Amino acid sequence: MMKTKTGKVALHGMLITLALILSYVESLLPLSFAVPGVKLGLPNIVIVFALYRLGAGSAFTVSATRVVLVSILFGNMMSFGFSAAGMILSLAVMILMKKSGKFSVAGVSVSGGVAHNAGQIAAAVLLLGTKEIFYYLPVLCVSGVTAGICIGLLSAYLIERVEI
Amino acid sequence: MKERKLRKNDILLIGILLVISGLLFFFAYIAKDPGGSVTISIDGLEIMELPLKDDIRIELSSEHGLEEGHRNLLHIKDGKAYIDEANCPDKVCIDRGEVCYEGETIVCLPHKLTVTVTEGEKQEIDGVSE
Numbered sequence A: 001m002m003k004t005k006t007g008k009v010a011l012h013g014m015l016i017t018l019a020l021i022l023s024y025v026e027s028l029l030p031l032s033f034a035v036p037g038v039k040l041g042l043p044n045i046v047i048v049f050a051l052y053r054l055g056a057g058s059a060f061t062v063s064a065t066r067v068v069l070v071s072i073l074f075g076n077m078m079s080f081g082f083s084a085a086g087m088i089l090s091l092a093v094m095i096l097m098k099k100s101g102k103f104s105v106a107g108v109s110v111s112g113g114v115a116h117n118a119g120q121i122a123a124a125v126l127l128l129g130t131k132e133i134f135y136y137l138p139v140l141c142v143s144g145v146t147a148g149i150c151i152g153l154l155s156a157y158l159i160e161r162v163e164i
Numbered sequence B: 001m002k003e004r005k006l007r008k009n010d011i012l013l014i015g016i017l018l019v020i021s022g023l024l025f026f027f028a029y030i031a032k033d034p035g036g037s038v039t040i041s042i043d044g045l046e047i048m049e050l051p052l053k054d055d056i057r058i059e060l061s062s063e064h065g066l067e068e069g070h071r072n073l074l075h076i077k078d079g080k081a082y083i084d085e086a087n088c089p090d091k092v093c094i095d096r097g098e099v100c101y102e103g104e105t106i107v108c109l110p111h112k113l114t115v116t117v118t119e120g121e122k123q124e125i126d127g128v129s130e
């Protein structure tokens, strides 16, 4: 499927669709725990998969398109700012961690999860001009680590098994 | 490709992150004091401070600086503040529940609203006997 240009476009389209579906599924799960931003990071499975199997460029295309589409479909400009900040920081960290060659998918994914939360908090501080949001950092850090481990192990399994 | 195996570095990284989270937790939660009032900010601008000891029900709207049509109903009761009604899309501010300790914050991102517990005038809780 990756041989032709059309195949490549189709594959990216499929991954973006999958990431969108996972974003939607995640929005249905009552995981907010009364703390804004606590998420499982299900779409990250697709991003990590794209990063390992197709490269950094593809991972960027898929995650950037996902953020834009999710904001158009379910959000507003504010939520776009938060998601974009989280996504860019998370992807940058994951690319660097992968390049270092010192970590497995789980380590890369955990850092991505934590960086995603950190990016969202930084955006919230900038957009809302309030420091109190740092109060949520511990919760977001713990949830980022645990979710990152689960997502990382799941992604690692898929990266090994799925044929494309 | 043996990507699936957790390496020593991964475990080290996860351990460090968990320790940092634990420390942050410790400082954020162990050292908390009941607050005396709540400060309401809209778009980063402080608009009012309300004492936690009173029983107050206030509807925040465009009158207070929210965007036209945005609405959050803030309730203060028994020293705790919470939002029990809002027309924001995500309702995260309602899910946040009650806040009463210094530094605790209710955030309504879609409405750019924050309600933070501050020191205010302290309530005399302990050390006073009849």
Ligand SMILES: [Zn+2]
Residues within 6 Å of the ligand: B086, B088, B089, B090, B091, B092, B093, B094, B107, B108, B109, B110, B111
């Ligand atoms: Zn809200």
